[in-house]
Amino acid sequence: MKGRTGTIAALLALSAALAIVAAASATTNRAAAPTATVGADKALINCGRTRTLGVAAPITGLAASLGQQQLKWANYFVTRYNRSHRNKLRVVSGDTQLPDTAQAIQVAERFASNSQILGVVGPAGSQEVQVSSAPLRSGGLGYVSGSATRTSLTTDGTRRGYFFRVVPNDDQQGPRVANWIRNSVKATRVVIVDAQNTYSTGLADTVERLLKAAGINVQRETVSEATVTDFSSLVARIPANTQVVYVPWQVSSKAQLFGEQLRAAGKTARLFGSDGLFDPDNFKIPNSLISFFPIDLKSSVIAAYRRGPGGGKSDLFGLPSYAAADVVARAIDKACANGNATRAEVRGHIGRTNIPKKQSILGFAVRFVQQVRAPLGPGDMQRPADFGIYRINNNGAYARIG
Amino acid sequence: MGSSGDNPNLPAPPDEVDRPRVGVDEWVAQVEERRDRYTGLSGLARRIVIGVPVPARLALFVAFAASLPLWMGRGDLFTYGIFTLLYVLLGLGLNVVVGFAGLLDLGYIAFFGFGAYFYAELSSEHYGIHWSAAASIPVVVVATALLGLVLGIPSRRLLGDYLAIVTLFFGQAFVVFVNVGNPTVAGQGLTGGPNGIADIDPLTFLDDELTSRAQQFYFLLLAVVLVLVGLHFLSESRTGRAWRALREDPLAAEAMTIPVKRLKLMAFAFGAGIAGLAGCIFASVLTAVTAGNFDLPLLITIYAVVILGGFGSLTGVVLGAIVINVSFQFLAPENPQGNARLLFYAITLLLLVLSVRPWWRLGAVVGGIVGLGIVIQLLVEAVAPSWTGGPVVEGGRLAGVVQEWVVITPPGHGRFGSFAYVGLVVAILILTRLRGWIRTVAVVPAVYLAAVVWENSFVEQPAVARWILFGALLVTIMTVRPQGLLGTPRVEVV
């Protein structure tokens, strides 16, 4: 097949390919291809007895410890919902395998094409929201994240009506932390260690900027939280007279390890963790501080989770996903009141969510902002959604102090 | 193998293990294959694939691929179509380095990442430069090829596994540099740090933006076809033959005055250029790139594509990408689990049909499995009813049948699934060691156990099950066919 016959055949195949491409692009440029989801958000979906919501989280891979907590809490909400409602919910999960956003966009495309899905819980990471925005928008789906905190996701206004989050954003958390360090702890030497991911560097940058503006001595360090377990060299770099080490990380076990190594090296600095580290099961370094929204740690729901799917653990990193599932479920209920719904309707109801404080697992009422009002943007929660400061006392218990 | 049985005075032929293997000789190694060629199902399949001439294969592939957007939903087109083609493109590039020239490059994905990031710099909001794709793609491809050349320079001194390590370092260094290094250039971070670069322009040609998935798919298909055709001619040319000589025996190649060092550099450059092209398309499809896109998991996938397909063979790479991506996507948790269940039972049945002969034995085995299931289910219902009757996840029409046949423990017996899984792994390992009628009998409880594990464990955690099955698939394919699907069996020097 070498030689001229092969060459001619190859050229023929090539021209055939070019012809097909030209023809196809001609048709797909003008008319919407049959595969496009234009009009997907207005398409009427028969609600039936079982309604579907999608949950996008990193279930396997490097961030599996975080994503599985979110999935478990979302599933737990659905279990409780199904016990008390006549119409049932079911979950379709998507594995976004953080930090590879290529998987996240595939999950988003699949969700958009799945004609039964009415709303989405997730995705988890801010960079995942970035890539998922276009597919989910073209599918008309609303998505509520329990952990994507990058401020610009809402304040740039491009995801209005589609993206919502049930956690306060970085620009709310950063100033709270900086103020506490400056005014209550009155620290003069602070070390900030970011974890080389998008969540961490955002918070670290904000806090560093604010503390430096107040004249506090700030030393910035960085470590790859996902891959490093030996923090001893990092610990060696922290000066002995440091008062506070701010660690906006997400893996509580790593922070615990870091704290222990800090203690073992004889350093007396206090750890200050961000909301990702709020985990009484794993992060228990005494005299540490953490910022988190003021949930009721004695809540019966959390206790029931511990007895049930938690297997003795609270997995509080995934708690906001319960709230996110709650938001989506209520919106689906309202939209399906007349038997069928469109995704646009569900989105609208999500935007008009109003969960009173007593029914909200987050400890405050859940309502969403509609316009940009720095530091909040459309999709952020309205006040009183804000952060509280907790302190870990000597036996590992968390107590709210601010 | 029966011809020497004719003359009883001759000693028996040496058996497989002791037969001396001499030389690197494809023809000798293929003798067995040629004998088997006309027998059985696999022989037929092989004949079909190899018998079709190369241009016809290309035409068939293009025709099939071009038809995909017409019947596939958008989500499926994206996951099955676009990503398969991306893997094909990357596989073709890696094939040049590993398959043609025999260089173990473990940093290949860094070229992909470099191409993607460079395209992102040139055609996005990051620096406000918005070149059209017609301008940025050639620049990126050439730049990536140059980078490949630069990486190739230290490779000339390094052999085999040492080259692997150095290239691995480059790959990891790229990821770290992009994620953490992020030097400040012209006022802002060059690579965007952990946030990466977002808002990347879609591919634009003369004011025509390729925004719909179908358009992107066709462009990618065009790129793949161009690269395939180019590589085919390259492989048939003097350079291709020189590469193959280099792969088989670098010393002999050098002795025949083949410019080994220059060839290595060329291989790196070509492979890198193709990766750069793939990177441009990837960046424009995703519209945002971060360091995590270009790390080891993707490298492993592309290596699996190349090796599974039989490295050195272009059709093999295409086939490998299709097999790997399709099987991986089919088992995705977003897909209805009922489909995966059907696939599981279908494949189990197929394996039984292929391996248990004659038909009456097959019937006995299948009947035994069904019967065993019903018996065990009845026993458990009678003795310990709380251990069965659990819900069938997404059963659909099969739910009732499955419920009667498989013991599914209700929630609260989490350990059961785990123990069953461990038991299944042990059972399968033992099964591969058995022979004869014992094996046929042992298949019955093993298959039932597999169904139990599927219904109790795998459907609960489909994302994890996908990886387990994928790993098992890789091991199975390699042990059954080490040269890959379309590779040629090779014999190594004594």
Add this chain to the structure above:
Amino acid sequence: MTTFRLVDLPLAFNSELATQLFINGLTLGSLYALIALGYTMVYGILRLLNFAHGDVYMVGAFVGFGILHLFGGPLSPNIAVALLITLMFFGAMLGSGALGVVIERFAYRPLRDAPRIAPLISALGVSFFLQNSVLLLFGASFRSYDSFLLGSAHPEQFVPGPLSDAVFVINGVNVQLVQILVLATSLGLMVALTLLVARSRIGKAMRATAFDREAAAMMGIDVDRVIASTFLIGSMLAGAAGVMFGLLFSQIFHFMGFLAGLKGFTAAVVGGIGSIPGAMLGGILVGLAEAYATGYAGGRWSDLIVFGILIFVLLVRPSGLLGTRAIQKV
């Protein structure tokens, strides 16, 4: 526990930092060395890069965790801590060793005569399989050895256990009991391995098989058994390393094998793959480079610096530090 002050001379440069980093690097490096040994031994005999080796190490860590909880858990052990740790080591080495032999039997032996790159994919398949099996069975959350509080008298008050007690003080730097334990155990294991390979019959058989497999087979050595023993020993070392990791760093999870395996593979190649003293040296080198780079340059550039050092080593000595230049047969 009483602590011994060894060296307390104030030195000109910041020797406290340098000493701290040296100890950290040595400890971490001995861990890498143990993993690298497994890689190098298998490579020496089979010319195979066993990418599933990291996951054998991970399984060893989990087996140790299982044994830890079998006897009451880190906060309330039923037996003496020393005995518990010894049992954990033995159990992990046994479990990992068995796993290594099984993997060789089923995933590599059929590929013994295949082109070298085929077992690579088989190894990757095994790696996926092991990682995700552990994920399926144990879940995704980190499991903790709680070594900081292991055996502590008052764990609920965060009183440290005996493992983090300072045994020596060198240059103002505390050397913890767990670090001494890790260093001593790895040294002991490496010495035992060297003796085994140099003096015993099986060691001689291993060296012969590594040198020339066909000739060894012709001399009556059971090659299959030798290869299985190699995998057994290499995996046992990895299992021990897994438990050491747990004791040093507490947190184990399903992905740790992948990351450590990479470091171990790097160490083996830098030291000269196929050479046992090379693997030990390479491991120590990688550990020290990591510690010093992080300590002096911080986490931002440390990885790149380590890569730079190792690439430099390889460019200067292309077959690794102690590797033999491969003789190319014409």
